[in-house]
Amino acid sequence: MDYRHELEFGSFVTPSAADPAQVVHLAQVSERAGLDLVTFQDHPYQGAFLDTWTLLSFVAARTERVRLAANVHNLPLRPPAVLARSAASLDRLSGGRVELGLGAGAFWDAIVAMGGERLSPGESIEALSEAIDVIRGVWDTSTRERLVVEGKHHRLDGAKRGPAPAHPIQIWVGAYKPRMLRLVGAKADGWLPSLGYLGSIEDLSAGNAVIDEAAREAGREPGAIRRLLNVGALPGGVRDWTEQLAEIALEHGVASFILGSDDPGVLLAFGEEIAPAVRELVARERAARSA
Amino acid sequence: MDRGHPLRLGLVLEADAASPTALREEARRAHERGLELLSVRDAPEEPGLDAWTLLAWLAGEVPELTLLALGLDAEQRPPAVLARAAASLDLLAGGRVELGLRGSAESLEEALAVVRGILDTSLEGPLVLEGERFELRGAQRGPATSRALPLWLEGPPELVGGFADGWITADPSQAQAEAVDAAARSAGRDEREVQRLAIVRGGASSEDWAAELTALVLEDGVSTILLEGAGPELAETFALEVAPALRAAVAVARAASGVRVGIPVPARVRARRRPGIDYESLPEGLEAVEPGDPRFGDLRSTYLRGGDPGLVLRPRDERELVRGLHFAREQRVPLSVRSGGHGISGRSTNDGGIVLDLARLDAVELIDPTRRLVRVGAGARWGEVAAALAPHGLAITSGDSGGVGVGGLASAGGIGWYAREHGLTIDRVRAVEAVLADGSLVRASATEHPELFWGMRGAGGNLALATSFEIEAHPAPPLGFAQLVFHAGDFAGFLERWGAVVEASPREVTSFLMAGRPRPGEPPVGQVMVAVDSSEPETVIGLLEPFAEIAPLLDQSVRIAPYSAIIAGPRGPHRGEGEPVARSSLVEHLTPQVARAAERVVLGGAAFFFQIRAVGGAVGDLAPEATAFAHRKAQFSLVGLGPSRARLDPAWDSLHELASGLYLSFETDPRPERLLDAFPPETLARLRAVKDRYDPENVFRDNFPVRG
Numbered sequence: 001m002d003y004r005h006e007l008e009f010g011s012f013v014t015p016s017a018a019d020p021a022q023v024v025h026l027a028q029v030s031e032r033a034g035l036d037l038v039t040f041q042d043h044p045y046q047g048a049f050l051d052t053w054t055l056l057s058f059v060a061a062r063t064e065r066v067r068l069a070a071n072v073h074n075l076p077l078r079p080p081a082v083l084a085r086s087a088a089s090l091d092r093l094s095g096g097r098v099e100l101g102l103g104a105g106a107f108w109d110a111i112v113a114m115g116g117e118r119l120s121p122g123e124s125i126e127a128l129s130e131a132i133d134v135i136r137g138v139w140d141t142s143t144r145e146r147l148v149v150e151g152k153h154h155r156l157d158g159a160k161r162g163p164a165p166a167h168p169i170q171i172w173v174g175a176y177k178p179r180m181l182r183l184v185g186a187k188a189d190g191w192l193p194s195l196g197y198l199g200s201i202e203d204l205s206a207g208n209a210v211i212d213e214a215a216r217e218a219g220r221e222p223g224a225i226r227r228l229l230n231v232g233a234l235p236g237g238v239r240d241w242t243e244q245l246a247e248i249a250l251e252h253g254v255a256s257f258i259l260g261s262d263d264p265g266v267l268l269a270f271g272e273e274i275a276p277a278v279r280e281l282v283a284r285e286r287a288a289r290s291a
Numbered sequence: 292m293d294r295g296h297p298l299r300l301g302l303v304l305e306a307d308a309a310s311p312t313a314l315r316e317e318a319r320r321a322h323e324r325g326l327e328l329l330s331v332r333d334a335p336e337e338p339g340l341d342a343w344t345l346l347a348w349l350a351g352e353v354p355e356l357t358l359l360a361l362g363l364d365a366e367q368r369p370p371a372v373l374a375r376a377a378a379s380l381d382l383l384a385g386g387r388v389e390l391g392l393r394g395s396a397e398s399l400e401e402a403l404a405v406v407r408g409i410l411d412t413s414l415e416g417p418l419v420l421e422g423e424r425f426e427l428r429g430a431q432r433g434p435a436t437s438r439a440l441p442l443w444l445e446g447p448p449e450l451v452g453g454f455a456d457g458w459i460t461a462d463p464s465q466a467q468a469e470a471v472d473a474a475a476r477s478a479g480r481d482e483r484e485v486q487r488l489a490i491v492r493g494g495a496s497s498e499d500w501a502a503e504l505t506a507l508v509l510e511d512g513v514s515t516i517l518l519e520g521a522g523p524e525l526a527e528t529f530a531l532e533v534a535p536a537l538r539a540a541v542a543v544a545r546a547a548s549g550v551r552v553g554i555p556v557p558a559r560v561r562a563r564r565r566p567g568i569d570y571e572s573l574p575e576g577l578e579a580v581e582p583g584d585p586r587f588g589d590l591r592s593t594y595l596r597g598g599d600p601g602l603v604l605r606p607r608d609e610r611e612l613v614r615g616l617h618f619a620r621e622q623r624v625p626l627s628v629r630s631g632g633h634g635i636s637g638r639s640t641n642d643g644g645i646v647l648d649l650a651r652l653d654a655v656e657l658i659d660p661t662r663r664l665v666r667v668g669a670g671a672r673w674g675e676v677a678a679a680l681a682p683h684g685l686a687i688t689s690g691d692s693g694g695v696g697v698g699g700l701a702s703a704g705g706i707g708w709y710a711r712e713h714g715l716t717i718d719r720v721r722a723v724e725a726v727l728a729d730g731s732l733v734r735a736s737a738t739e740h741p742e743l744f745w746g747m748r749g750a751g752g753n754l755a756l757a758t759s760f761e762i763e764a765h766p767a768p769p770l771g772f773a774q775l776v777f778h779a780g781d782f783a784g785f786l787e788r789w790g791a792v793v794e795a796s797p798r799e800v801t802s803f804l805m806a807g808r809p810r811p812g813e814p815p816v817g818q819v820m821v822a823v824d825s826s827e828p829e830t831v832i833g834l835l836e837p838f839a840e841i842a843p844l845l846d847q848s849v850r851i852a853p854y855s856a857i858i859a860g861p862r863g864p865h866r867g868e869g870e871p872v873a874r875s876s877l878v879e880h881l882t883p884q885v886a887r888a889a890e891r892v893v894l895g896g897a898a899f900f901f902q903i904r905a906v907g908g909a910v911g912d913l914a915p916e917a918t919a920f921a922h923r924k925a926q927f928s929l930v931g932l933g934p935s936r937a938r939l940d941p942a943w944d945s946l947h948e949l950a951s952g953l954y955l956s957f958e959t960d961p962r963p964e965r966l967l968d969a970f971p972p973e974t975l976a977r978l979r980a981v982k983d984r985y986d987p988e989n990v991f992r993d994n995f996p997v998r999g
Contacts, residue, residue: 017378017379017382017433017434017435018862018863020379020382020383024383044369044371044372044375045430045431046431047375047409047412047430047431047432047433047434048431048433048434049434050379050382050383050434051372051375051376051378051379051380053343053344053347053376054343054347054376054379054380054383055379055383057343057344057345057347057348057351058347058348058350058351058380058383058384059351060348060351061348061349061350061351061352062351077369077372078372079367079368079369081335081367082335082341082367082368085335085338085340085341086341086343086344088308088341089306089308089340089341089344089345090341090344090348092308092311092340093311093314093340093344093345093348094348112428113417113427113428113429113430113431114369114371114372114427114430115369115370115371115405115425115426115427115430116369141338159336160336160337160338161338162308162338163308163338163339163340
């Protein structure tokens, strides 16, 4: 399955507080390497990590072209209305370079330790769904309609809308299980799993099928949902990587590859060698299939 | 009344979503015009730009200016996350973030406790707070910042006086101010701990305005003044006309009154000071970290020992080190010296004393390429040294971990992966630069202070503060490195056979053996590491073959890698806990008796970690009297780490009866006979003579003292 989205390549940099300058440097290296995206994990209960939102805001000022996103935000510790306004603000400040990765939350003991509320898996998905409504509502300044979200976990009753983002911010959701995947199909702009958490590459197709069906049920085109994938270093050399990624793109519909690495050399190789090679291979194959 | 706080002026930016470019320009102009602060007011329910996002972005856009978040709403932003965000921005921006909080009276006090608790990385253990509004059940603290972030409050005077570093007020009138001061005093604080911030909106003429603001400083005790709601013209007048006049007037008045400008150390920090240290007379400019400092958590302990010193001094150069030493000598508390803080004997921290932390003396410099002479700062870590020398194709043999510091190892011995080929690290040292107990700087080498040079190689911790070492490096092409895991059922036999293979191997082979207490129901497992100084796979494999035959192999890996990759080690801070219990023995051969005694130690569970390092080879090329490390005949260094002295000592004592000495860096036994194990009689006598000449008052007595 190939949804024929334009391919994107990004980095996933550890937001280590031990050497903040190096983290910023790795974001700049990603940009220099020609990558499209820089992403950071968001684990607000981790004392050894930099706060992801703060880091994204700082990095936005220190980069010019590359787009930025959390991979993915821990929603139980990020109140959605504030997150929506923050994302829109940074999108305006950065000239439209922000996307929003969301997760329902995991590591509930750590969340509770930080003062967050413990939710069951079902509740956390419900809360995520409501949060997406809150976020989209805050962003939508095209209407003067009263902003009301009547959720169990998140409520808005006449909250002010705005600021509007500078560009349509995409909402990507980290999802693995059917209920979350259906939420992606119904409401999200992208699916963002990690290869390491999937059982196998085949799980991508299974996930795609659930998402596509949920999208159709919601009256959406499955092609409206971008498929992203976090990958670690793959075995083999540049050529092996290129072939593996191209195959994942063509057979499993993934159009955004995000590489987890804190090695500037690896990031440069990913952006300067692998990304163009995968693009070329996929373009060639797509052309052949169209013909 | 002037409270003597540093005068700072700045702007409150309007978080208008319409014009990000204008915001950047306004911020840059404020910097160019010499203002000190930028501030943004939090209004999370308004459709303007998010205040925290804007502030973090500005931190990336504008250098130097202090960034103050005004009125962050603790109801809208989880305070624990907010605290981490603040610490993160402070780290990213290089220490220029201040935090203003607001909230309902009930929640604000709790929010403040949460924020302070997360930021206070000087305390051990996670943060537990059971509030009505915020409940934290074991949140991690941090990230650690390099200074305490000032917290500003706009709220009830009791709260401000009791808890805040600063008071944001539209009305610094007498009654309010007195209430704040009274609250501060009743909380046991110095009322000057609380700075005052006023927000102003403009004045009649610039002269009148300057006069008004001068009165605000000199009469109402305000020191931070922010202009809010001003257009570009007013902002320009403020920065270019009013600010200079105000600064001049305050300077004149302060010169006349003689008020001391500064901010007192907060009561909560002073409360954690230790007796016997005169914190008020610390040398100016020298980085000093006391127990209430957020950096303390990263500096108190060493790799294996939990510490609780009263002060850590971190000099940047020899001059600062001398000043630190003079200060330390005047205090009646223990003195420890730390380079990397990795030492197994754990001597580089203490309880209630002073630590001279040399970590910032960490330069690595190739000073003479033809002689391969490298000057290495005592505070560098060996992993950094290896990485710095790798591009030159050189290496210095060190230990088995890159996290170990230069100073401790290069003044005691240094048993590393090239030991059998190139000797101990001290054998490659050609000169030492050091600070003596009286504060004088000396260079010791074969021709300058030769007796000191002799002693600094093996017993340096007794004699002087080494600041740098000149060491002869050796060419270091990539080398073979194998990790072999063995079924060591016949443990004593396994040790013997390994020892025999090591002794029979040529000098380019150095091997270390490690074992721990076997898991219940499982056979003992021995891990053997072998370094073979050759880049040729056939040579490496050939020299490894005899090792593979000593016992059944469970796992193996071999690679050819640069020394810098083999020695790569942790760089982060140490978080050791408790007291290490370690014993050391040096033996000539792994005889059946030695092997059986070692077997009793390991299999009996007296040591949870046991290691033997091959010494021998080039180590034995030097005569016993060449350095203060005298044990040149020993071919093996044994070390055990035990759960307690009561468990380890009896077992180790019977092993140690077969030993010819010990390596002091691996020894924690306080019994007096250990001194003669470390230093044979002739060495000890000579060492004491050197000691009496260079440290007659026994200042350096914390690490294997030769004078009690």
